[in-house]
Amino acid sequence: MSSHMFELSVTINGKDYCDMIPSDLMLVDYLRSYKYLTGTKKACNSGECGACTVIINGRAVYSCIMLAVQAHGCRIETIEGLSDGEELHPIQQAYISAGAIQCGYCTPGFIMSTKAFLDNEREIDEASIKEALSGNICRCTGYQQIIDAVVLASENMEEEK
């Protein structure tokens, strides 16, 4: 009853890793249980809530419905890779400044979705922000502050350029 093993090589937050993993392991479990990157949350485990969002090759994906082997050879970014030591990423800082956090469980997913959105999108207005973040659910429903945070982050990142 042993599942087939697979040699997985991935780049997580700029570092290369190689692990022997069962081929039926989900990406979120690989990140949390093998790499101890527990900032990526596992909530619904069925691709509904978005708490497990990570960025793979520049695209935001739900890591709970993606097999770890599907990420073979890919570039993965998780919430742990955003800050530079003690210094927060502009998106993280904007979420704090705008008060876009209540219980905080959805926040890593929202921040990763925001990052993928701001990295890829040129048109940043309320409608496009809502569309980009509609795959994430916040039970505290503090959505207004989250939109404020994304606007603030885009302004701050624009200034840095």
Add this chain to the structure above:
Amino acid sequence: MQGLGSVICEDLAINDDGIFEANTILSYKPLTIEQLPEIVIDFVETNDPFGPYGAKCIAEPPAISVAAAVANAIYDASGLRFDQLPITPARIQQKMLRRNAGR
């Protein structure tokens, strides 16, 4: 926003066998960011004799009043009264059809 969700779409239905019908987040259906309405915040100063220094709570408890506000708005628009939450489009349609059928 949370109050609005409980009024218009969130339904923790339990069937006769005691089994949850809405056993995933998407079938229970909380509001997502796309349904966010424009929110205007205003304070009403009251004196609550039971609260410390006459204070009244903010944040989650006022979510209850959203149900009454939405139900009254629907009554104003359609003349229909609802005694059950959530007031989904399906339930409104059902009531309208029943009224139009003359009962």
